[in-house]
Amino acid sequence: MQFADFSEFIAMGGHGLYVWVAYGVAVLVFAFNLVTPMLKRRRFFVEQARQLRREELHASDS
Amino acid sequence: MWRWFHKLGSPKWFYAISGRLLPWFSVAALLLLVIGTVWALLIAPADYQQGNSYRIIYIHVPAAFLAQSGYLLMAVAGAVGLIWKMKLADVVAKSCAPIGASFTLLALITGAVWGKPTWGAWWVWDARLTSMLVLLFLYLGVVALQSAFTDRNQAARASALLALVGLVNIPIIKYSVEWWNTLHQPASLSLTQRPSMPAEMWVPLLIMVVGFYCFFAAVLMMRARVELLERERRTGWVKEIIREN
Numbered sequence A: 001m002q003f004a005d006f007s008e009f010i011a012m013g014g015h016g017l018y019v020w021v022a023y024g025v026a027v028l029v030f031a032f033n034l035v036t037p038m039l040k041r042r043r044f045f046v047e048q049a050r051q052l053r054r055e056e057l058h059a060s061d062s
Numbered sequence B: 001m002w003r004w005f006h007k008l009g010s011p012k013w014f015y016a017i018s019g020r021l022l023p024w025f026s027v028a029a030l031l032l033l034v035i036g037t038v039w040a041l042l043i044a045p046a047d048y049q050q051g052n053s054y055r056i057i058y059i060h061v062p063a064a065f066l067a068q069s070g071y072l073l074m075a076v077a078g079a080v081g082l083i084w085k086m087k088l089a090d091v092v093a094k095s096c097a098p099i100g101a102s103f104t105l106l107a108l109i110t111g112a113v114w115g116k117p118t119w120g121a122w123w124v125w126d127a128r129l130t131s132m133l134v135l136l137f138l139y140l141g142v143v144a145l146q147s148a149f150t151d152r153n154q155a156a157r158a159s160a161l162l163a164l165v166g167l168v169n170i171p172i173i174k175y176s177v178e179w180w181n182t183l184h185q186p187a188s189l190s191l192t193q194r195p196s197m198p199a200e201m202w203v204p205l206l207i208m209v210v211g212f213y214c215f216f217a218a219v220l221m222m223r224a225r226v227e228l229l230e231r232e233r234r235t236g237w238v239k240e241i242i243r244e245n
Helices: A006-014 A016-061 B002-009 B011-043 B052-084 B087-119 B127-148 B152-179 B199-231 B236-244
Strands: none
Touching: A006 A016, A006 B052, A016 B011, A016 B052, A016 B087, A016 B199, A016 B236, B002 B087, B011 B052, B011 B087, B011 B199, B011 B236, B052 B087, B052 B127, B052 B152, B052 B199, B087 B127, B087 B152, B087 B199, B127 B152
Protein backbone atom coordinates (compact mmCIF):
# COMPACT_ATOMS: atom_id res chain seq x y z
CA MET A 1 0.00 0.00 0.00
CA GLN A 2 1.51 3.29 -1.13
CA PHE A 3 -0.84 5.71 0.62
CA ALA A 4 -1.27 6.45 4.32
CA ASP A 5 -4.97 7.31 4.15
CA PHE A 6 -7.85 7.83 1.76
CA SER A 7 -7.38 11.57 1.19
CA GLU A 8 -3.75 10.99 0.28
CA PHE A 9 -4.90 8.34 -2.18
CA ILE A 10 -7.34 10.78 -3.81
CA ALA A 11 -4.70 13.53 -3.95
CA MET A 12 -2.14 11.26 -5.72
CA GLY A 13 0.68 13.51 -4.55
CA GLY A 14 -0.84 16.54 -6.28
CA HIS A 15 -1.54 14.70 -9.53
CA GLY A 16 -4.99 13.52 -8.47
CA LEU A 17 -6.86 15.45 -11.13
CA TYR A 18 -4.81 13.95 -13.99
CA VAL A 19 -4.87 10.40 -12.69
CA TRP A 20 -8.60 10.40 -11.95
CA VAL A 21 -9.54 11.99 -15.28
CA ALA A 22 -7.55 9.27 -17.08
CA TYR A 23 -9.17 6.44 -15.10
CA GLY A 24 -12.60 8.07 -15.40
CA VAL A 25 -12.38 8.28 -19.21
CA ALA A 26 -11.27 4.64 -19.22
CA VAL A 27 -14.42 3.67 -17.31
CA LEU A 28 -16.52 5.56 -19.89
CA VAL A 29 -14.82 3.80 -22.81
CA PHE A 30 -15.33 0.39 -21.20
CA ALA A 31 -18.98 1.17 -20.48
CA PHE A 32 -19.56 2.35 -24.06
CA ASN A 33 -18.14 -0.88 -25.47
CA LEU A 34 -20.24 -3.03 -23.15
CA VAL A 35 -23.53 -1.18 -23.34
CA THR A 36 -23.83 -0.58 -27.11
CA PRO A 37 -23.80 -4.26 -28.19
CA MET A 38 -26.10 -5.18 -25.29
CA LEU A 39 -28.68 -2.55 -26.32
CA LYS A 40 -28.39 -3.60 -29.96
CA ARG A 41 -28.96 -7.21 -29.02
CA ARG A 42 -32.04 -6.42 -26.93
CA ARG A 43 -33.49 -4.21 -29.66
CA PHE A 44 -32.95 -6.98 -32.19
CA PHE A 45 -34.84 -9.56 -30.15
CA VAL A 46 -37.73 -7.22 -29.32
CA GLU A 47 -38.16 -6.32 -33.01
CA GLN A 48 -37.84 -9.87 -34.28
CA ALA A 49 -40.26 -11.25 -31.71
CA ARG A 50 -42.81 -8.66 -32.82
CA GLN A 51 -42.21 -9.57 -36.45
CA LEU A 52 -42.62 -13.25 -35.71
CA ARG A 53 -45.94 -12.69 -33.89
CA ARG A 54 -47.18 -10.61 -36.80
CA GLU A 55 -46.29 -13.34 -39.28
CA GLU A 56 -47.96 -16.03 -37.21
CA LEU A 57 -51.10 -13.90 -36.84
CA HIS A 58 -51.11 -13.44 -40.60
CA ALA A 59 -50.74 -17.15 -41.16
CA SER A 60 -53.66 -18.00 -38.87
CA ASP A 61 -55.89 -15.37 -40.55
CA SER A 62 -55.71 -16.82 -43.99
CA MET B 1 -7.40 -27.04 -43.39
CA TRP B 2 -9.94 -25.96 -46.01
CA ARG B 3 -12.78 -27.67 -44.22
CA TRP B 4 -11.76 -25.87 -41.05
CA PHE B 5 -11.66 -22.58 -42.95
CA HIS B 6 -15.15 -23.14 -44.28
CA LYS B 7 -16.50 -24.09 -40.90
CA LEU B 8 -14.95 -20.99 -39.38
CA GLY B 9 -16.67 -18.91 -42.01
CA SER B 10 -20.06 -20.37 -41.16
CA PRO B 11 -22.10 -17.83 -39.17
CA LYS B 12 -24.00 -20.51 -37.27
CA TRP B 13 -20.82 -22.22 -36.14
CA PHE B 14 -19.25 -18.91 -35.10
CA TYR B 15 -22.35 -17.95 -33.15
CA ALA B 16 -22.28 -21.23 -31.23
CA ILE B 17 -18.55 -21.26 -30.48
CA SER B 18 -18.40 -17.56 -29.53
CA GLY B 19 -21.35 -18.10 -27.20
CA ARG B 20 -19.30 -20.69 -25.36
CA LEU B 21 -16.10 -18.59 -25.30
CA LEU B 22 -17.72 -15.32 -24.29
CA PRO B 23 -18.21 -16.07 -20.56
CA TRP B 24 -14.57 -17.16 -20.18
CA PHE B 25 -13.20 -14.02 -21.79
CA SER B 26 -15.58 -11.86 -19.78
CA VAL B 27 -14.58 -13.42 -16.45
CA ALA B 28 -10.88 -13.28 -17.35
CA ALA B 29 -11.19 -9.62 -18.37
CA LEU B 30 -13.05 -8.71 -15.17
CA LEU B 31 -10.57 -10.47 -12.88
CA LEU B 32 -7.46 -9.15 -14.64
CA LEU B 33 -8.76 -5.60 -14.85
CA VAL B 34 -9.79 -5.50 -11.18
CA ILE B 35 -6.50 -6.98 -9.98
CA GLY B 36 -4.50 -4.81 -12.38
CA THR B 37 -6.28 -1.60 -11.38
CA VAL B 38 -5.88 -2.19 -7.62
CA TRP B 39 -2.22 -3.04 -8.17
CA ALA B 40 -1.69 -0.03 -10.43
CA LEU B 41 -3.33 2.50 -8.11
CA LEU B 42 -2.48 1.20 -4.64
CA ILE B 43 0.42 -1.23 -4.64
CA ALA B 44 2.82 -0.14 -7.40
CA PRO B 45 5.40 2.36 -6.11
CA ALA B 46 5.40 5.98 -7.27
CA ASP B 47 7.86 6.93 -10.00
CA TYR B 48 10.96 8.71 -8.69
CA GLN B 49 10.68 11.40 -11.38
CA GLN B 50 6.99 11.58 -12.28
CA GLY B 51 5.47 10.82 -8.88
CA ASN B 52 1.96 9.40 -9.04
CA SER B 53 1.02 10.80 -12.45
CA TYR B 54 2.85 7.87 -14.08
CA ARG B 55 -0.01 5.60 -12.88
CA ILE B 56 -1.78 6.74 -16.05
CA ILE B 57 0.56 4.35 -17.90
CA TYR B 58 -1.62 1.43 -16.77
CA ILE B 59 -4.46 2.75 -18.94
CA HIS B 60 -2.48 4.54 -21.62
CA VAL B 61 -0.17 1.74 -22.80
CA PRO B 62 -2.78 -1.07 -22.93
CA ALA B 63 -5.20 1.28 -24.76
CA ALA B 64 -2.51 2.18 -27.30
CA PHE B 65 -1.59 -1.51 -27.82
CA LEU B 66 -5.22 -2.36 -28.38
CA ALA B 67 -5.73 0.57 -30.73
CA GLN B 68 -3.00 -0.78 -33.02
CA SER B 69 -3.80 -4.51 -32.72
CA GLY B 70 -7.47 -3.78 -33.30
CA TYR B 71 -6.55 -1.94 -36.47
CA LEU B 72 -4.38 -4.81 -37.65
CA LEU B 73 -7.20 -7.27 -37.06
CA MET B 74 -9.66 -4.99 -38.85
CA ALA B 75 -7.38 -4.72 -41.90
CA VAL B 76 -6.64 -8.46 -42.01
CA ALA B 77 -10.33 -9.38 -41.61
CA GLY B 78 -11.17 -6.81 -44.30
CA ALA B 79 -8.62 -8.38 -46.65
CA VAL B 80 -9.97 -11.88 -46.00
CA GLY B 81 -13.46 -10.57 -46.76
CA LEU B 82 -12.24 -8.95 -49.97
CA ILE B 83 -10.33 -11.94 -51.26
CA TRP B 84 -12.47 -14.91 -50.19
CA LYS B 85 -15.83 -13.08 -49.88
CA MET B 86 -16.16 -14.46 -46.39
CA LYS B 87 -19.17 -12.86 -44.68
CA LEU B 88 -17.90 -13.55 -41.21
CA ALA B 89 -14.67 -11.65 -41.94
CA ASP B 90 -16.72 -8.62 -43.03
CA VAL B 91 -18.66 -8.80 -39.78
CA VAL B 92 -15.47 -8.96 -37.71
CA ALA B 93 -13.90 -6.07 -39.63
CA LYS B 94 -17.02 -3.93 -39.12
CA SER B 95 -17.18 -4.81 -35.42
CA CYS B 96 -13.53 -3.85 -34.84
CA ALA B 97 -13.98 -0.26 -36.00
CA PRO B 98 -16.01 1.35 -33.17
CA ILE B 99 -14.11 -0.56 -30.47
CA GLY B 100 -10.74 0.40 -31.93
CA ALA B 101 -11.81 4.01 -32.35
CA SER B 102 -12.86 4.23 -28.70
CA PHE B 103 -9.55 2.81 -27.47
CA THR B 104 -7.55 5.11 -29.76
CA LEU B 105 -9.46 8.02 -28.26
CA LEU B 106 -8.70 6.67 -24.78
CA ALA B 107 -4.98 6.45 -25.61
CA LEU B 108 -5.01 10.03 -26.90
CA ILE B 109 -6.93 11.46 -23.92
CA THR B 110 -4.87 9.62 -21.31
CA GLY B 111 -1.76 10.74 -23.17
CA ALA B 112 -2.91 14.35 -22.99
CA VAL B 113 -3.65 14.27 -19.25
CA TRP B 114 -0.33 12.55 -18.67
CA GLY B 115 1.52 15.00 -20.91
CA LYS B 116 0.30 18.05 -19.01
CA PRO B 117 2.05 17.33 -15.67
CA THR B 118 5.01 15.58 -17.33
CA TRP B 119 5.85 17.71 -20.39
CA GLY B 120 3.89 20.83 -19.47
CA ALA B 121 1.66 20.52 -22.55
CA TRP B 122 -1.59 18.69 -23.30
CA TRP B 123 -0.62 18.18 -26.91
CA VAL B 124 2.45 18.51 -29.13
CA TRP B 125 2.50 17.91 -32.88
CA ASP B 126 5.17 15.27 -32.83
CA ALA B 127 5.27 12.07 -34.89
CA ARG B 128 3.88 9.66 -32.28
CA LEU B 129 0.92 11.82 -31.30
CA THR B 130 0.13 12.85 -34.86
CA SER B 131 0.24 9.28 -36.19
CA MET B 132 -2.10 8.18 -33.38
CA LEU B 133 -4.48 10.98 -34.34
CA VAL B 134 -4.33 9.72 -37.94
CA LEU B 135 -5.19 6.25 -36.61
CA LEU B 136 -8.30 7.69 -34.94
CA PHE B 137 -9.35 9.32 -38.22
CA LEU B 138 -8.79 6.05 -40.10
CA TYR B 139 -11.06 4.25 -37.65
CA LEU B 140 -13.69 6.97 -37.90
CA GLY B 141 -13.40 6.80 -41.70
CA VAL B 142 -14.16 3.07 -41.59
CA VAL B 143 -17.11 3.64 -39.24
CA ALA B 144 -18.45 6.30 -41.61
CA LEU B 145 -17.96 4.15 -44.72
CA GLN B 146 -19.70 1.21 -43.07
CA SER B 147 -22.86 3.26 -42.66
CA ALA B 148 -22.54 5.19 -45.94
CA PHE B 149 -23.75 2.34 -48.19
CA THR B 150 -27.10 0.60 -48.22
CA ASP B 151 -25.45 -2.42 -49.80
CA ARG B 152 -23.49 -4.39 -47.20
CA ASN B 153 -20.97 -5.82 -49.64
CA GLN B 154 -20.14 -2.41 -51.03
CA ALA B 155 -19.70 -1.04 -47.51
CA ALA B 156 -17.41 -3.94 -46.63
CA ARG B 157 -15.33 -3.48 -49.80
CA ALA B 158 -14.88 0.26 -49.37
CA SER B 159 -13.98 0.06 -45.69
CA ALA B 160 -11.61 -2.88 -46.25
CA LEU B 161 -9.78 -0.85 -48.91
CA LEU B 162 -9.49 2.16 -46.59
CA ALA B 163 -8.30 -0.08 -43.73
CA LEU B 164 -5.65 -1.67 -46.00
CA VAL B 165 -4.37 1.67 -47.30
CA GLY B 166 -4.24 2.98 -43.71
CA LEU B 167 -2.06 0.04 -42.73
CA VAL B 168 1.05 2.08 -43.65
CA ASN B 169 0.32 4.16 -40.56
CA ILE B 170 0.95 1.24 -38.17
CA PRO B 171 4.77 0.97 -38.63
CA ILE B 172 4.89 4.77 -38.58
CA ILE B 173 3.30 4.74 -35.11
CA LYS B 174 5.63 2.02 -33.92
CA TYR B 175 8.88 3.56 -35.12
CA SER B 176 7.89 7.21 -34.71
CA VAL B 177 9.74 7.44 -31.39
CA GLU B 178 12.93 6.17 -33.04
CA TRP B 179 12.84 7.95 -36.42
CA TRP B 180 12.00 11.42 -35.20
CA ASN B 181 12.91 13.57 -32.23
CA THR B 182 10.10 13.37 -29.76
CA LEU B 183 9.04 14.08 -26.21
CA HIS B 184 7.38 10.68 -26.12
CA GLN B 185 9.28 8.04 -24.21
CA PRO B 186 10.33 4.83 -26.01
CA ALA B 187 8.47 1.53 -25.56
CA SER B 188 7.88 0.49 -21.96
CA LEU B 189 7.18 -3.15 -22.74
CA SER B 190 8.59 -5.17 -25.60
CA LEU B 191 8.69 -8.81 -26.59
CA THR B 192 12.43 -8.86 -27.17
CA GLN B 193 13.92 -6.81 -24.36
CA ARG B 194 13.81 -6.85 -20.62
CA PRO B 195 11.49 -4.13 -19.28
CA SER B 196 13.19 -0.90 -18.28
CA MET B 197 11.10 -0.70 -15.12
CA PRO B 198 11.25 -2.75 -11.90
CA ALA B 199 8.97 -5.79 -11.66
CA GLU B 200 6.55 -4.16 -9.20
CA MET B 201 5.78 -1.66 -11.95
CA TRP B 202 5.71 -3.82 -15.09
CA VAL B 203 3.89 -6.87 -13.72
CA PRO B 204 0.67 -4.91 -13.15
CA LEU B 205 1.16 -3.31 -16.58
CA LEU B 206 1.32 -6.76 -18.16
CA ILE B 207 -1.81 -7.80 -16.25
CA MET B 208 -3.63 -4.72 -17.53
CA VAL B 209 -2.50 -5.37 -21.12
CA VAL B 210 -3.80 -8.96 -21.01
CA GLY B 211 -6.99 -7.75 -19.31
CA PHE B 212 -7.57 -5.15 -22.05
CA TYR B 213 -7.08 -7.84 -24.73
CA CYS B 214 -9.57 -10.18 -23.03
CA PHE B 215 -12.05 -7.31 -22.82
CA PHE B 216 -11.50 -6.56 -26.50
CA ALA B 217 -12.11 -10.20 -27.43
CA ALA B 218 -15.31 -10.25 -25.38
CA VAL B 219 -16.85 -7.06 -26.74
CA LEU B 220 -15.73 -7.91 -30.28
CA MET B 221 -17.62 -11.20 -30.03
CA MET B 222 -20.65 -9.43 -28.58
CA ARG B 223 -20.74 -6.98 -31.48
CA ALA B 224 -20.07 -9.60 -34.14
CA ARG B 225 -22.81 -11.84 -32.73
CA VAL B 226 -25.50 -9.15 -32.92
CA GLU B 227 -24.33 -8.15 -36.39
CA LEU B 228 -24.55 -11.80 -37.51
CA LEU B 229 -28.05 -12.20 -36.08
CA GLU B 230 -29.19 -9.11 -37.98
CA ARG B 231 -27.67 -10.24 -41.26
CA GLU B 232 -28.92 -13.81 -40.97
CA ARG B 233 -32.32 -13.05 -39.49
CA ARG B 234 -34.15 -14.78 -42.36
CA THR B 235 -32.34 -18.08 -41.86
CA GLY B 236 -33.67 -21.02 -39.89
CA TRP B 237 -31.08 -21.10 -37.12
CA VAL B 238 -31.60 -17.42 -36.25
CA LYS B 239 -35.39 -17.84 -36.23
CA GLU B 240 -34.94 -20.67 -33.78
CA ILE B 241 -32.84 -18.47 -31.49
CA ILE B 242 -35.50 -15.75 -31.70
CA ARG B 243 -38.20 -18.23 -30.72
CA GLU B 244 -36.16 -19.42 -27.77
CA ASN B 245 -35.69 -15.88 -26.48
